[in-house]
Amino acid sequence: RYRNIPVVGIAEMANSYYDTIWGYGAFSRWPLAYPNDAFSATATLTLLLDRAAFVRQLPTGTPTVYCIEFQRDGGRVYVLWTARGEVDVALDLGGAKAYTRTTMCGTVAENQTAARLVVDEEPLYLTTTAPLAGVRASLARRYPHEQYAGSDKAVVAAPLAAAAEVTLVATPDPRIESTTRNPSFLACFRPGAYSATTVADDERGACIELTLATGPATSYLYSEYTFLAIPGAAPVAGEPSTIGVWVKGNSSWGKLFFEVTDAEGERWISAGSGGYGCVTHDWPGQAAINFDGWHFVQFPLTGASPVKVFAPGENQWQWQRDGEGGNGRMDFPIRVTxxxxxxxxEVLNLTELVPVDTVIRLQNVSVY
Known part of the structure; x- marks a missing residue:
């Protein structure tokens, strides 16, 4: 329990840091000092949660949709959000006949009685006079912030409609496990026992179901990986800037790594340290499996991609090549290999470890 609530920096940087990921603040840079969203969000948080006492975390049915209950002034304050996208949430109001809904930046709607809400990545506050009886999230989501220009014209490079298309590689992969590229204090990976089968999904039809088999106990810090080699993929035309794959997620906070082979035979993988000597790969979790249901997970191939990974070096340091041969550039056309x-x-659901269903589905590695 803390006496103070840490807040953001006072103002944006008034120097070259302004154009970096470290440049943000509650107010715009001097001499304007206009309030940013961070100012309003911090004001809303402190207005509603100052002197509030934590009561419990309500189960939502998934470890990536959150609902926390606080007690304050004889009533209850609930905070709801999700790790990715937006999701429909059903409320069991119990003894609470109505609630006040407050958005992240302080828009207030009183005397609300709707039993269904849309929850997204911004915290949503509900204030009630009595405790809620329950909260349940849908496993289907929408991704309004990931509707990238050109994605509707994506070309399938590898259908992943049958397990026979891939070969599971269970041996250690130094590109993923390397303590130079992925320091052990930041990311721990080791091979896992996976199986791949062909299934007919009710929503998307033929696809590959990938299962991490039950195995010996391992530390929750470790992610267990496999590599799906795709030997039959043909070169794709043009110079695509973006790669993606359809994933039916399990909220395991897992990770995807794309591999392409370029026209000179150099192999590239979307993993590595880049120029800072740390895991610059995908700080925001663009390639993370932090959702349920089907989602087209997209990742930049080049700086021209509409998908931006806001990390040191942005897009250009998300890819590492094998070895030192070749010209060190991604030469087109490429093949998805x-x-x-x-x-x-198991994953950390805010404060407690919870098991996850270690099954996902994959379909249509695509580029555009």
Whole structure:
């Protein structure tokens, strides 16, 4: 329990840091000092949660949709959000006949009685006079912030409609396990016992179901991975800037690693340290399996991609090549030659470890 609530920096940087990921603040840079969203969000948080006492975390049915209950002034304050996208949430109001809904930046709607809400990545506050009886999230989501220009014209590079298309590689992969590229204090990976089968999904039809088999106990810090080699993929025309794959997620906070082979035979994988000597790969979790249901997970191939990974070096340091041969550039046309998948058996659901269903589905590695 803390006496103070840490808040953001006072103002944006008034120097070259302004154009980096470290440049943000509650107010715009001097001399304007206009309030940013962070100011309003911090004001809303402190207004509603100052002197509030934590009561419990309500189960939502998934470890990536959250609902926390606080007690304050004889009533209850609930905070709801999800790790990715937006999701429909059903409320069991119990003894609470109505609630006040407050958005992240302070828009207030009183005397609300709707039993269904849309919850997204911004915290949503509900204030009630009595405790809620329950909260349940849908396993289907929408991704309004990931509707990238050109994605509707994506070309399938590897259908992943049958398990026979891939070969599971269970041996250690130094590109993923390397303590130079992935320091052990930041990310721990080791091979896992996976199986791949062909299934007919009710929503998307023929696809590959990938299962991490039950195995010996392992630390929750470890992600267990496999590599799906795709030997039959043909070169794709043009110079695509973006790669993606359809994933039916399991909220395991797993990770995807794309592999392409370029026109000179150099192999590239979307993993590595880049120029800072740390895991610059995908700080925001763009390639993370932090959702349920089907989602087209997209990742930049080049700086021209509409998908931006806001990390040091942005897009250009998300890819590492094998060895030192070749010209060190991604030469087109490329072939999609592999897909790495890492999953955890249990994940940290805010304060408690919870098991996850270690099964996902994959279909249509595509580029545009």
């Amino acid at each position: 592999g897909l790495g998948v890492a999953m955890r058996r």
